[in-house]
Amino acid sequence: MTKVGMLKSLIRLIRPSQWIKNLFVFAPVLFGGALLDTRALLAGLVAFLAFCFAASSIYCFNDIHDVADDRRHPEKCQRPIASGAISVAQAYGVMAVMIALGVAVTFLLPLIGPMAPTDGLAIDMPTVPEWGGVSATLFVVVFYWLLNLAYCVKLKQYAIIDVCIVAFGFVLRMLAGGGAAGIELSHWIVLMAFLITLFMGFAKRRDDVLQMEQTGEAPRKNTVRYNATFMDQALTITASVTLVCYIMYTVSPEVMDRFQTNKLYLTSIFVLVGLLRYMQVAVVDKRSGNPTKVVLRDRFIQLDVVAWIVTFILIIYVG
Template sequence: MSEPHFQPASHEKKLSASLRLIRPSQWVKNFFVFAPVLFGGALLDVHALLAGLVAFFSFSFAASSIYCFNDIHDVADDRRHPEKCHRPVASGAVSVAQAYGVMALMFLLSVALTFLLPLFSPLSSVNLLTVDGLAQPEPSCVSPTLYVVVFYWLLNLAYCVKLKQYAIIDVCIVAFGFVLRMLAGGEAVGIELSHWIVLMAFLITLFMAFAKRRDDVLRMEQTGEAPRKNTNRYNATFMDQALTITASVTLVCYIMYTVSPEVMRNFHTRKLYLTSIFVLVGLLRYMQIAVVDKRSGDPTKVVLRDRFVQLDVLAWLIAFVLIIYVG
């Protein structure tokens, strides 16, 4: 069978195709960079919010650069895939050379933004989530956020080329990417997160990654075709157990965070444990989406479209903020 022929896109469609190439809808994942602002009690600090915003766009551009490289690297496989064949590079809407250009532009913008971060003074107050506080950094023209972003970029290049072929390692790298987002945000605003929150972020995103892979397993069982090269290294039983384990440990980590002595001391409240109910409900709802509804293939769509999940996250956020700032 001959390979399908893809006609190059007209000039008026180039911009639209380039926007689809960088996947701005996926930028919602990068709101994790604001976690230090939230958990550090710095929502009212303008400098912290501005620094977090710069870090958000820096990470978003870095992620978009990786999306470009992934589409370039997988173009041959994507053209044979019933859904991925519509991606800009695979469909011919964007040439490989143009995709490399967009990739380079996104990376350069990402790096350039990190040089703006030293313009924002770090929080003058002590670190709200550590015992000894956070020392003021020496003035520098280079923010540590740059090193986190570059490390994320290099790690994901390796992921696209090779590491995503290895079961378990693939989902761990995806989850670790969200930890790096939080660390980048922390470096940008000068706040160090509680180790419980870092662990919880890794575990909850690992939970969502397993749910996504479970959707791939079900598709393979139905069609006989593996959506990924390592899908045959998973099965539904393993995925169900992985979901149960990661959901359980995520909840435990969050509860441990809310009752930890340093958090109660720094926030002057013992009531944060009450927000655990929203975490539990959210985990159960997501597991229902994965196991019962069988539509956990795209976590971003779940978060953006599922009203139950949205209301639960909103309720948790309101409760968390009220307890911290109102008491």
């Protein structure tokens, strides 16, 4: 294989297209009212890179662990390890380098300097030495890595638990971002992060169920523990609870007091529209198997997210 071919295979192995998920680490900066704080943004960037490297390490391990199954799969057989483009030994090497980079990058945080105290969603925010900096971010990244190793080896075989672990991974991303910037998250933002990603996780599993019904073969070992009726009910429940949780957040006295506005409820419109559009993609279009592709390719969802972010920023930063 040529050097160019090897490089392309390595890039496919670490899946940089999936790094968009790690943008969740910037949520504490946005919701914490620190979007104009350069140091907080730099701290978020460090946490983002740490999670990108840690996640790529997990992707390597997942492909190593599932190589036998991937070789029998009509699409996954094209993955670098399954196709033979990358050897198992090389994949282990890349995996080690990725997690080493993920750990090492957290030690850049002291170079940024102490964070300025912020309000926003921070509730009784402790000092940075108590919660923040290298220790907090490193702990979350390592815990995420170990949890996902367990997920790849065993936990992903259990229905419901598998989706919950994936959703919890996004909560960990936000905790890492908050830890890096010295912002402690409120219960609202943690709940919303878990619920919205749980919703997307069930939508992805619904696509697996449809594939199983069409081919007679389960894409995952736990797919047999799901069916279309259950998935539709799960989507409805999680979407409803997510919307209610967000509305409760926008009208809660503590949030209105901290942002000095009672207009955040207006952003609920975009959350409702976004949830409905995603359900349309899952139930009507039947193409929710890859949440990353849905977000990157669906212009409706992209415009809705941008509108929500812009409206939110205008309300809390401009007034």
